[in-house]
Amino acid sequence: MCGIVGLFLKDRSLEPQLGSLLSSMLVTMTDRGPDSAGIAIYGDTDHRHAKLTIQSANPKADFAGLAGELQGALDAPVSIEVKSTHAVLLLPRDKLDEGRAAITRLRPDVRVMSSGDAIEIYKEVGLPKDVLSRFAVAGMSGTHGIGHTRMATESAVTTLGAHPFSTGSDQCLVHNGSLSNHNNLRRELRHQGMSFETENDTEVAAAYLTAEMAKGKNLGQALEGAVDDLDGFFTFVVGTKSGFGVVRDAIACKPAILAETDRYVAFGSEYRALVSLPGIDTARIWEPEPATVYFWER
Numbered sequence: 110m111c112g113i114v115g116l117f118l119k120d121r122s123l124e125p126q127l128g129s130l131l132s133s134m135l136v137t138m139t140d141r142g143p144d145s146a147g148i149a150i151y152g153d154t155d156h157r158h159a160k161l162t163i164q165s166a167n168p169k170a171d172f173a174g175l176a177g178e179l180q181g182a183l184d185a186p187v188s189i190e191v192k193s194t195h196a197v198l199l200l201p202r203d204k205l206d207e208g209r210a211a212i213t214r215l216r217p218d219v220r221v222m223s224s225g226d227a228i229e230i231y232k233e234v235g236l237p238k239d240v241l242s243r244f245a246v247a248g249m250s251g252t253h254g255i256g257h258t259r260m261a262t263e264s265a266v267t268t269l270g271a272h273p274f275s276t277g278s279d280q281c282l283v284h285n286g287s288l289s290n291h292n293n294l295r296r297e298l299r300h301q302g303m304s305f306e307t308e309n310d311t312e313v314a315a316a317y318l319t320a321e322m323a324k325g326k327n328l329g330q331a332l333e334g335a336v337d338d339l340d341g342f343f344t345f346v347v348g349t350k351s352g353f354g355v356v357r358d359a360i361a362c363k364p365a366i367l368a369e370t371d372r373y374v375a376f377g378s379e380y381r382a383l384v385s386l387p388g389i390d391t392a393r394i395w396e397p398e399p400a401t402v403y404f405w406e407r
């Protein structure tokens with residue numbers, strides 16, 4: 110099982126509703142995965158700042174004073190917005206890598222969930238309704254987002270094992286299925302310099318796409334490669350700063366449905382995730398074909 114939802118907005122007037130639309134879509138998928146839930150939201154970007162979403166099991170101690178200490182270490186302004194076990198740090202774009210290294214030094218137990226111009230990722234063990242309300246996702250606006258509710262197959266039920274996985278700037282991936290060659294691929298990617306936080310198969314798929322895009326492929330081309338290079342079962346939904354993609358393996362036994370109107374593209378593991386979207390009754394609705402890449406970019 111596992112439930113996936115995704116929403117890529119074409120109509121800017123829907124942006125303030127992104128969090129609430131995605132939240133109700135994900136809650137509808139709760140019975141596909143009770144272990145953990147997560148969401149990636151692509152929000153505002155101002156070309157001068159970058160965001161780091163960080164997580165701690167001990168947020169009170171780890172987040173207290175962190176913005177000030179980072180500001181000192183980077184000699185640049187840093188702001189922090191704490192949301193339960195996660196926090197979003199806003200820092201000058203050219204200080205992103207330095208900021209990440211400083212966090213590891215200053216707070217070794219803090220984990221980076223995502224980094225980039227637009228992406229924020231919130232994920233925890235628990236049911237979608239609890240995870241979403243803990244991070245006030247329904248009130249968030251944005252251009253596109255992806256959600257997941259997990260029934261674990263390949264690694265422990267932990268915060269870091271929850272989806273979405275983000276292994277590159279403004280990138281994220283969620284997965285329904287299981288990969289059979291993830292251990293070999295993880296070894297190869299480690300040799301290429303990638304590092305991993307978990308034993309999870311989906312993290313390997315995310316890192317594979319990041320590595321392929323670092324070689325110069327666009328997301329569509331990287332997803333084409335995934336069909337050949339990843340063994341096992343998968344429906345993947347992926348996000349980049351300006352794009353949204355879907356691909357299924359050649360057998361395509363993990364369910365998937367796409368809907369498109371003039372206002373949005375929506376993905377659900379099942380149609381019932383899409384029923385309350387505005388104008389769904391006039392949408393073009395189809396089941397994505399096996400081994401076929403679907404990709405939208407703004």
Ligand SMILES: NC(=O)CC[C@H](N)C(=O)O
Nearest residue numbers: 110111260262263285286
């Ligand atoms: N049930 C699933 O689709 C699980 C997805 C993935 N293999 C995981 O364990 O996280």
